[in-house]
Amino acid sequence: MSALLEVDRVSVRYGDFQAVTEASLAVEEGHTMAIVGESGSGKTSLALAVARLLPPGGEIAAGAVRVDGVDVTGLRGADLRRARGRLVGYLAQDSMAALNPVLPAGLQVAEVFEARDGVRRSDARRQAVELLGQVGIQRAAEVARMYPHELSGGMRQRVMIAMALALRSRLLIADEPTTALDVTVQAEILALAAALQADHGVTFLWITHDMGVVAEVADAVAVMYGGRIVEQGPAGEVFGSPSHPYTQALLETVRGGAEAAPKTPFATIAGAPPAGVIPPGCPFHPRCAHAFEPCPEIVPAIVEVGPAHGAACHLLGAGR
């Protein structure tokens, strides 16, 4: 098996602000990689860079993104437009905002067929209704005529998934698509994503801060902090033996302290994630309980800690 997505030392900039610094990762075809991190960790910027959807002012300053062997960072104009969707689909967090409020749901799926295959509107509509049925929408023909605000959050997210199915995207970027949904609907959408992967071999890059979702969907995990990937590896490895202090703290907040009863109802990581200015050296050092001399000075390199499992921390360096 080969990697469908290869992100090679990608940096993303918004003017003077460096949102992502030299992030590298690879996702195998049909697998799911979760990118985990707090708000401002750079996870969404990295996802938008992969999808070539960075807002005006944002740019891929360095590195390469290869999807199915195609370097998408070099695509321009019509080539980029044709590659969009076919290679990378995007499931947004806020499905209400991500759907056009004045167009019926069915049309927003059907226009993919119209634009790409040049089929007649009635054909496109029929195919759209079929897909809406496939993603588990009851009375699909009726729902196709409804507007986004007339649908529930779960239904809207299913419409977004139907859109991705219509595009036949090889890679689907899921940007916290279940965050706004209640738990039962969230479970349904996760099951739908799993079915999609089984049936169509879709590869997922799943952006989230919810460790429960990560445990559910991910084959591999990349943990981001301050624009850098600080730990990466197979999900079992990262959960079983977290090696970066930030990953350990993050898992601690979910487990709530398995050994001793926590003093507070919810464990938190002291301090706040960097906003605006990313600290020099290891970005996590101001909040790290184990920080020592080199941490504020030198950016730690990624050290192999297990099979395909690496972490960037001076504690793991040679001689320690």
Next chain:
Amino acid sequence: MARYLIVRLGLGLVTIAGVVLLTFVLQFSLPGDPARRIAGPRASPEVLATVRANLHLDDPIGSQLVTYVSDVAQGDLGVSYIRRRPVIDLVMERLPATAVLAFGGLLVEVLLGGGLGLWDGLRRKRSRVLAAGNVVLLSIPTYSLGFMLLVVFAYRLDLLPLGGGTSLEELILPALTLGLFGVPYYAAVVSESTRTALSSPYMRTAVAKGLPRRVILRRHVLRNCLSPVITLAGLDVAIYLSGVVFVESVFAWPGIGQLQEQAYNELDRPLLMGTVIIAAVVVVAFNLIADVVRVLVDPRARVEEAG
């Protein structure tokens, strides 16, 4: 929808009733004796008395009001003092010319204003030239603009007729005068809607789908500009249809505005009051129509209206 319509219709009727009441009160501020205007300066006191009795001018104010309101409610706006014909007929004769001018002006402002707004909205930065042009257009009074166009295009360059008729050539300048005044509003509204649409998350979805630029523009940008444009256009059609006095008088356009101006100069009470009331009815009707059309094109408005 039905409940909403009934409420809006009721509010419209209240507005019209208010206008009827106001015109009734304001007529007493007009100088001159209506009976003398009809009977002429040399009429005998006996004739004057007969005319006064026919017009119920000596009745108490309260009973005059009742007579007037019940006449208006039955569509009877009285008879013009000067032209000796029913007011309603006089206004209806002028309606086609006013309608042509109204839609001409609307065409200019929607196409020119909308086009400029779209151009501005698609730019990365707002155009300063357009902003300056908007300020200039907003600062020129309609009648000055009309005279300027008339002097340049009809008198100096002799490209277009001076006016007085309703041919297509004679329509160009008055429609331009009327429309240019509305251009800044449409340009601003369309530019803003375009910017909002372009920076919205659903635009990211549309781009991510790999749609051609032309489809994105037509379906995802223009569709979202439609609703505010319809609201503006509804107001404008209503105002223009009720007669644009300045433009019609500058270009001698034989519409309702000109009729209204003549009625004022001739102190023709029934004609003046009639044109005002018909204007109120037209404004109310077109606001209602614009609201219904807006609800039809913008599904979000259906939620607001249900609440």
